[in-house]
Amino acid sequence: MKKKKAFITGITGQDGSWLADFLLEKGYEVHGMVRRSSSFNTQRIDHIYQDSHVHGVRMFLHFGDLSDSSGLFKLLHQIKPDEIYNLGAQSHVRVSFDQPEYTGEVTGIGTLKLLEAMRSACPKAKFYQASSSELYGGLDCPKKGYNEKSPFYPRSPYGVAKLYSFWAAKNYREAYGLHISNGILFNHESERRGETFVTRKITRALGRIKLGLQKELYLGNLDAQRDWGDAKEFVRGMWLMLQQKKADDYVIATGETYSVKDFLKVAFDCAKLDWKKYVKFDARYLRPTEVDYLKGDSTKARRVLGWRNETSFEQLVHRMVAHDMEMAVKEKKRDA
Numbered sequence: 001m002k003k004k005k006a007f008i009t010g011i012t013g014q015d016g017s018w019l020a021d022f023l024l025e026k027g028y029e030v031h032g033m034v035r036r037s038s039s040f041n042t043q044r045i046d047h048i049y050q051d052s053h054v055h056g057v058r059m060f061l062h063f064g065d066l067s068d069s070s071g072l073f074k075l076l077h078q079i080k081p082d083e084i085y086n087l088g089a090q091s092h093v094r095v096s097f098d099q100p101e102y103t104g105e106v107t108g109i110g111t112l113k114l115l116e117a118m119r120s121a122c123p124k125a126k127f128y129q130a131s132s133s134e135l136y137g138g139l140d141c142p143k144k145g146y147n148e149k150s151p152f153y154p155r156s157p158y159g160v161a162k163l164y165s166f167w168a169a170k171n172y173r174e175a176y177g178l179h180i181s182n183g184i185l186f187n188h189e190s191e192r193r194g195e196t197f198v199t200r201k202i203t204r205a206l207g208r209i210k211l212g213l214q215k216e217l218y219l220g221n222l223d224a225q226r227d228w229g230d231a232k233e234f235v236r237g238m239w240l241m242l243q244q245k246k247a248d249d250y251v252i253a254t255g256e257t258y259s260v261k262d263f264l265k266v267a268f269d270c271a272k273l274d275w276k277k278y279v280k281f282d283a284r285y286l287r288p289t290e291v292d293y294l295k296g297d298s299t300k301a302r303r304v305l306g307w308r309n310e311t312s313f314e315q316l317v318h319r320m321v322a323h324d325m326e327m328a329v330k331e332k333k334r335d336a
C-alpha cells in the first residue's frame, strides 16, 4: 500500500515533534516545515535522524514560513500531502500582547494562507487546525467544562488570532466541502514543552534550584487554573480527527483543573523542597487580561473518536520533574 504523506507546520515545536514521532511510528512519510534560524531549532526532532537506522529516513524538512504564501503554495504543490497539520504559530499568550500584529499575521492570517494553498494544491487532503482553549476564558465556565457548543470569548491577541483561524477553517470546510477539522485543545505539557510556558519554567527551575544552580524562580499569577494534559496523548487526538469520514470540531481535554500553585506544590514535593521559599513575584509575567480558569469537556471526542487520556496530573508533573532533574545534573557536570 502507498505510504501516507503528512505535512506538519510547527514540526520543531512541542506538539509537532510528538506528532512526527507518532506518524512515523504509524508508517507515514513526514514532511515538516521549518523556519530558517541563525542557530539550530530542530533539537526536538534531531533524535528522528539519529534513529533513522530503525525506520529509514522518512522525515523530510523544508524551509518555509506561515507568512510566506508563495512558499506554502510551492511546498503543497510539490509534496501533495494526504494530511496537513497546521501547528505553526506564535503560540505564547503573554508575548502576543507585546507583538499583537505579528501574532495576528502568523497565528491568524497564516492559517488562511495555508488553507488557500491546500485548496489549490491538494483539495482532497485532510487538514487539522490547532485551535485552542484560549478561544474561551472571558465567560463563566460551565460546570462540566467548555465544550464545542460553548460561546467563545478570547482574552488575548493570541486568542483573537486563533479565533480567526478557527472560523477560517470552519468556513473553508462549509464553503468548499474540504475535510478540515478544528481541535480545540486545552493546555498540554511534556518534557518537550517550551521553557517559557509556566509548567516547564517551574520544572526547569526546580532542577536547577535543587542542584544549587539557581536561587529563585520569578512567576506571575499563581491563582490561574488550567486543564493540563499530556502532549503525547493529545497528538493522537489530532490524528484521530483526520481519520474520520466527516470533518468536525472537537474539544480535547482531561476535564480536571489545577492551579499554578497546585503545580508548584506537586513539583517541589518531588524534590522535598517548599516552593514558598523559592518562588518570587514579578509583575512582568502578568497579562493585561488573564484567563483565570479553564476546564474542558471532551465528551464528544471520547464518544466519536474513542480518544482517551491516561496520564494523571501527578504523573505528568513527576515525569517533567524527573527529566529536568537529569538536565540539571548534566548542566552541573558541564559547568564543573
Ligand code: NAP
Binding pocket: 009, 010, 011, 012, 013, 014, 015, 016, 034, 035, 037, 041, 064, 065, 066, 067, 086, 087, 088, 089, 090, 091, 092, 106, 130, 131, 132, 133, 184, 185, 186, 187, 188, 189, 194
Ligand atoms: P510551540 O512549541 O510554541 O511550537 C510552535 C511551532 O510553530 C514551532 O515549531 C515554531 O517554530 C513554529 N512557528 C512559529 N512561528 C512560525 C511561522 N511564522 N511560520 C511557521 N512556523 C512558525 O507550540 P506547541 O505547544 O507545540 O503548540 C502547537 C500548536 O498548538 C500551536 O499552534 C499552539 O498555538 C496550539 N496549541 C497549543 C496548546 C498547548 O497547550 N501546547 C494548546 C492549544 C493549542 P520555531 O521552533 O522555529 O520557533
Ligand code: GDD
Binding pocket: 091, 092, 093, 094, 131, 132, 133, 134, 185, 186, 187, 188, 196, 197, 198, 199, 201, 218, 219, 220, 221, 222, 224, 225, 226, 260, 285, 286, 287, 290, 291, 294
Ligand atoms: N508563561 C508564564 N510564565 N505563565 C505564568 C507565569 C510565568 O512566569 N506565572 C504565572 N503564569 C500563569 C499565566 O498567567 C497563565 O494563567 C498560566 O500560568 C499558564 O500560562 P502558560 O503556561 O504561558 O500557558 P497559557 O495557558 O497562557 O497558554 C498555553 O495554553 C494555551 C491553551 O489554553 C499555550 O500553549 C497556548 O499556545 C495554548 O493555546
